[in-house]
Amino acid sequence: MNDAALIILKPRQIAESEAALAELASWLPVVELVGYTEAQLADGIFKAALDLHPADFYLVASDDLLVRWPALDAVLDRRQDDCCVTGYCQFTHTDWRVNVTRRPLRGDRPERGAYDFLSYHELVSGPPVRRTWFTGMSLTCMSAAMWEEFPFGCYQDGHGRGYASDFHLSRRLQDAEVPVQVVREGFCYHWRHEQTHTNDPRDNQLVVGAVTPEIRLR
Numbered sequence: 001m002n003d004a005a006l007i008i009l010k011p012r013q014i015a016e017s018e019a020a021l022a023e024l025a026s027w028l029p030v031v032e033l034v035g036y037t038e039a040q041l042a043d044g045i046f047k048a049a050l051d052l053h054p055a056d057f058y059l060v061a062s063d064d065l066l067v068r069w070p071a072l073d074a075v076l077d078r079r080q081d082d083c084c085v086t087g088y089c090q091f092t093h094t095d096w097r098v099n100v101t102r103r104p105l106r107g108d109r110p111e112r113g114a115y116d117f118l119s120y121h122e123l124v125s126g127p128p129v130r131r132t133w134f135t136g137m138s139l140t141c142m143s144a145a146m147w148e149e150f151p152f153g154c155y156q157d158g159h160g161r162g163y164a165s166d167f168h169l170s171r172r173l174q175d176a177e178v179p180v181q182v183v184r185e186g187f188c189y190h191w192r193h194e195q196t197h198t199n200d201p202r203d204n205q206l207v208v209g210a211v212t213p214e215i216r217l218r
Helices: 015-022 038-052 070-078 120-124 146-149 165-175
Strands: 002-012 030-034 055-062 084-089 097-101 117-120 129-130 138-143 180-187 214-217
Touching: 002 038, 030 038, 038 084, 038 165, 038 214, 055 070, 055 129, 055 146, 070 084, 070 138, 070 180, 097 120, 117 120, 120 180, 138 146, 165 180
Parallel strands: 002 030, 002 055, 084 180
Antiparallel strands: 030 214, 055 138, 084 138, 097 117, 129 180
């Protein structure tokens, strides 16, 4: 069994992120979930990936991040069996809020008022590890046992489309009183122009529906 594996949620094809992932080759297994919707991932595909590539710990990242070795090292150094440890990213190229919160999530839905996000300068100038209540699939790290207890899930709209898997996980962890810790050195750059529900056309390079979905080991 591998000690750790990185899982990339990959509904898009982003050249800058691909180049970063190529530098991780042979350092740890990288499992790409290519062309799946969030609803499909929640409906057994994510679990199938864990079964296909057993590891003690899994880190999960979105496909629009530039993931580098130092951030992976920093998060893995802090991993715990009974705690969620996470990296983080900025919102966009120009919005330097980060996807971790300073206080518990409000309410049960991923709405604007649910979050109280930190800024990058607050986090990077603070302690090496701090408590947060939101983990945004930016090197979200849990043990295999915890991923079994808190499996990948998402909300669904009226058309069966899934969304907000990060809030879905974070809210369940909060309800179960499982601590989430963000690692200061676990920063991943977010390759994104606009922080909106529908991506800016410069970001929106979806392969969902254009390719045959597959679980790919890099």
